[in-house]
Amino acid sequence: DADVTQTPRNRITKTGKRIMLECSQTKGHDRMYWYRQDPGLGLRLIYYSFDVKDINKGEISDGYSVSRQAQAKFSLSLESAIPNQTALYFCATREQGDAGELFFGEGSRLTVL
Amino acid sequence: DAKTTQPTSMDCAEGRAANLPCNHSTISGNEYVYWYRQIHSQGPQYIIHGLKNNETNEMASLIITEDRKSSTLILPHATLRDTAVYYCIVRVLDSSYKLIFGSGTRLLVRP
Numbered sequence: 001d002a003d004v005t006q007t008p009r010n011r012i013t014k015t016g017k018r019i020m021l022e023c024s025q026t027k028g029h030d031r032m033y034w035y036r037q038d039p040g041l042g043l044r045l046i047y048y049s050f051d052v053k054d055i056n057k058g059e060i061s062d063g064y065s066v067s068r069q070a071q072a073k074f075s076l077s078l079e080s081a082i083p084n085q086t087a088l089y090f091c092a093t094r095e096q097g098d099a100g101e102l103f104f105g106e107g108s109r110l111t112v113l
Numbered sequence: 114d115a116k117t118t119q120p121t122s123m124d125c126a127e128g129r130a131a132n133l134p135c136n137h138s139t140i141s142g143n144e145y146v147y148w149y150r151q152i153h154s155q156g157p158q159y160i161i162h163g164l165k166n167n168e169t170n171e172m173a174s175l176i177i178t179e180d181r182k183s184s185t186l187i188l189p190h191a192t193l194r195d196t197a198v199y200y201c202i203v204r205v206l207d208s209s210y211k212l213i214f215g216s217g218t219r220l221l222v223r224p
Binding site: 004035041042044088090 | 145156162
């Protein structure tokens with residue numbers, strides 16, 4: 001099983017619908033992240049969390065919200081999806097400390113019609 | 114975090130070394146250089162990072178110039194499975210750990 005699991009892997013929805021992308025990890029890491037990837041734009045940070053009581057906005061948090069339900073779970077919500085939120089979304093985790101690597105999930109492809 | 118500049122695409126022959134350059138001329142003294150890669154649309158994979166000394170691990174080597182304004186990622190014996198987009202990132206080792214990914218270099222390894 002993957003260390004970082006994202007669900008759903010693919011989702012097609014309509015404008016105005018509420019969508020939740022879920023992420024769970026078995027690595028025991030405190031720090032979790034949500035990124036969005038658009039063609040030609042690399043990855044951009046949406047939100048990140050250092051523990052269940054510590055949520056921080058990234059560079060493109062508008063239109064998104066998150067919930068850290070437990071150390072192992074970090075969900076990303078689109079309250080009212082719009083077409084320009086069509087993208088590939090990645091969850092990532094890492095251990096405490098300032099260096100080290102990010103471990104990414106396999107991604108959730110979201111299409112908003 | 115400092116901005117990085119990478120070539121849009123490169124190619125190399127299988128079995129040969131792949132040398133991927135990165136320019137980070139505005140890097141600060143406390144910023145590290147990180148490299149990640151992404152194969153097709155999979156999640157990005159960490160490769161290596163360093164501050165000013167050259168670094169080597171089982172995947173690659175990282176060569177940082179003395180003035181730290183540029184670096185090169187070296188894959189010593191590229192294989193077809195190394196075909197991917199390679200991202201060079203610079204960041205301060207603070208508690209926020211925000212990685213700002215740019216557009217990266219698309220490396221094609223030819224048979």
